[in-house]
Amino acid sequence: MNEPRIIVALDFNNAKQALNLAAQLDPQLCRLKIGKELFTATGPSLVEQLIRDGFDIFLDLKFHDIPNTVAGACKAAANMGVWMMNVHALGGKKMLLAAREAVPPGAAKLIAVTLLTSMGPDDLDDIGLHEEPEQVVRRLAILTENCGLDGVVCSALETAGLRQHVNSNFKLVTPGIRLENDNHGDQKRVTTPSAAVKNGADYLVIGRPVTQSPDPLCILRQLNHTVQNESVVSPRDS
Numbered sequence: 001m002n003e004p005r006i007i008v009a010l011d012f013n014n015a016k017q018a019l020n021l022a023a024q025l026d027p028q029l030c031r032l033k034i035g036k037e038l039f040t041a042t043g044p045s046l047v048e049q050l051i052r053d054g055f056d057i058f059l060d061l062k063f064h065d066i067p068n069t070v071a072g073a074c075k076a077a078a079n080m081g082v083w084m085m086n087v088h089a090l091g092g093k094k095m096l097l098a099a100r101e102a103v104p105p106g107a108a109k110l111i112a113v114t115l116l117t118s119m120g121p122d123d124l125d126d127i128g129l130h131e132e133p134e135q136v137v138r139r140l141a142i143l144t145e146n147c148g149l150d151g152v153v154c155s156a157l158e159t160a161g162l163r164q165h166v167n168s169n170f171k172l173v174t175p176g177i178r179l180e181n182d183n184h185g186d187q188k189r190v191t192t193p194s195a196a197v198k199n200g201a202d203y204l205v206i207g208r209p210v211t212q213s214p215d216p217l218c219i220l221r222q223l224n225h226t227v228q229n230e231s232v233v234s235p236r237d238s
């Protein structure tokens with residue numbers, strides 16, 4: 001059995017709904033992502049419960065603070081036993097290095113958010129970043145890799161371009177995934193699972209297509225089938 005590459009986003013505001021969904025899934029087929037809303041509502045006990053149930057947890061709290069504080073937060077997350085956690089690359093080199101030192105390679109996967117996909121060129125101008133989003137994402141991904149982190153979160157539309165600038169073992173984690181006939185919801189820049197894999201995504205973060213489905217396990221099986229049968233298209237092939 002290959003390691004699961006689908007990470008289901010548990011975007012709920014209470015433990016009951018999250019546990020109910022998790023009970024319909026299979027730790028052999030997916031990992032689970034717990035973000036700010038669910039973690040703030042439920043605290044570490046839910047994380048620990050889901051780990052006991054056999055799931056790998058991606059704790060998506062996007063730490064962004066002074067290096068000492070981020071290092072402490074990362075250490076606390078690692079102590080909970082999570083599989084993956086993240087920080088904001090915009091926190092800068094010293095913060096990224098402090099996070100890596102707090103969570104040594106192999107302890108838990110430590111990745112960084114480059115730019116939030118909700119930020120467009122106008123938003124970047126507002127904060128003094130006068131570049132295209134793709135350039136900012138590339139610069140921050142290279143900084144993240146140079147600081148020894150394990151990967152970045154990025155849009156699947158950016159993965160093909162990024163793959164040429166980072167090593168093959170640097171993980172690209174991509175949200176914004178929709179099946180052909182899915183409702184896009186509030187996501188604007190979406191990709192199908194097979195396109196994401198072809199573009200070089202390592203892990204696919206998928207929320208509503210699974211969580212809102214009447215049969216989450218069936219959708220998850222379909223997604224795994226697609227992901228396992230797709231291969232990366234190298235820039236020379238495309």
Ligand code: C5P
Nearest residue numbers: 009011116117175176187205206207208
């Ligand atoms: O329901 P959906 O598949 O859109 O959920 C995507 C998940 O990925 C959500 O938890 C969302 O917060 C997260 N995410 C995202 N875009 C980013 C980073 C995280 O959609 N750039």
